[in-house]
Amino acid sequence: MNFKSIKYAMQLCIVLFLISLPLQAQDTSDTKPQIGTTQKVGDVLLIALPAATLGTSFIIGDEKGAWQFTKGLLLTTGVTYGLKYSVNKPRPDMSNDNSFPSGHTSTVFHSAGFIHMRYGFKYSIPAYALAGFTAASRIDSKKHDILDVLAGAAIGLGSNLLFTSEYQQEHMALTFSSDQQGYMLGFSYKF
Numbered sequence: 718m719n720f721k722s723i724k725y726a727m728q729l730c731i732v733l734f735l736i737s738l739p740l741q742a743q744d745t746s747d748t749k750p751q752i753g754t755t756q757k758v759g760d761v762l763l764i765a766l767p768a769a770t771l772g773t774s775f776i777i778g779d780e781k782g783a784w785q786f787t788k789g790l791l792l793t794t795g796v797t798y799g800l801k802y803s804v805n806k807p808r809p810d811m812s813n814d815n816s817f818p819s820g821h822t823s824t825v826f827h828s829a830g831f832i833h834m835r836y837g838f839k840y841s842i843p844a845y846a847l848a849g850f851t852a853a854s855r856i857d858s859k860k861h862d863i864l865d866v867l868a869g870a871a872i873g874l875g876s877n878l879l880f881t882s883e884y885q886q887e888h889m890a891l892t893f894s895s896d897q898q899g900y901m902l903g904f905s906y907k908f
Contacts, residue, residue, distance in 0.1 A: 752858070759854030762847050763821045770828040770844070779835075782884060786831050789876040793827045794820075796872050810859040819861045822852045822869030830874040834881040848873075 767790060774783040797820050806817040825848040833841035852870060855861040861869075892903040 755854045756858035756860075759821060759851045759858070762851045762854075763824055766825045766828045766844060766847055766851075770831055774835075779884060782831075782835050782881075785835070785880045785882065786828075789827055789831060789880045790824070792876045792879065793823050793873050796876070797823045797869065800868075800872075806865070808860055809862055812860075816861055817865050817868060818872055819852065819855050819865045819869035821855050822848070822861070822866045823873040825851045826870040826873030827876055828873075830877040831881055834877050835884050 767786075771783055771786055774780075774786060797818055800818055801815040801820065804817045805814040807814050808816040825844075829841055829844035829848040832844045848870075852866045855866055856863065892901075894901045894903075
């Protein structure tokens with residue numbers, strides 16, 4: 718897969734994601750519920766976490782990882798919205814019938830799971846904390862119940878099992894050797 722096709726796939730992913738945002742914000746009730754700070758932060762994380770994940774992959778030159786992330790995000794979004802519009806479970810605030818599963822949760826947990834599987838657990842700890850906060854914000858704002866959030870997390874994490882592989886840093890090496898005179902620690906980087 719060349720860089721040009723990855724670029725077009727990324728643009729498609731961004732367009733589809735932006736198109737889905739109004740669907741998530743849809744409110745068919747006569748009285749619009751108040752949006753609190755927790756919900757606003759969760760809404761910001763819905764966009765910020767995937768953008769930071771994808772941006773970081775590009776910054777470190779991991780085009781293969783960016784493509785894996787994109788494929789996983791497309792699958793996550795497709796499965797989530799396929800279920801939303803086929804299950805028709807009412808939201809706890811009764812604003813519409815698109816409660817199951819949580820789209821916010823599936824998206825942010827896809828991002829956190831991607832970081833975990835691609836780059837390692839220690840890098841994913843902040844992402845998991847932000848994803849957990851986003852999931853809690855959906856319950857707090859009465860947009861979802863615990864079942865919706867757990868299903869969203871499972872979909873987001875599950876898509877990584879299909880597409881994400883461990884990042885291979887072939888250009889870096891850390892060496893260690895010892896003898897009777899001492900120890901030597903080495904680090905090499907290939908440009």
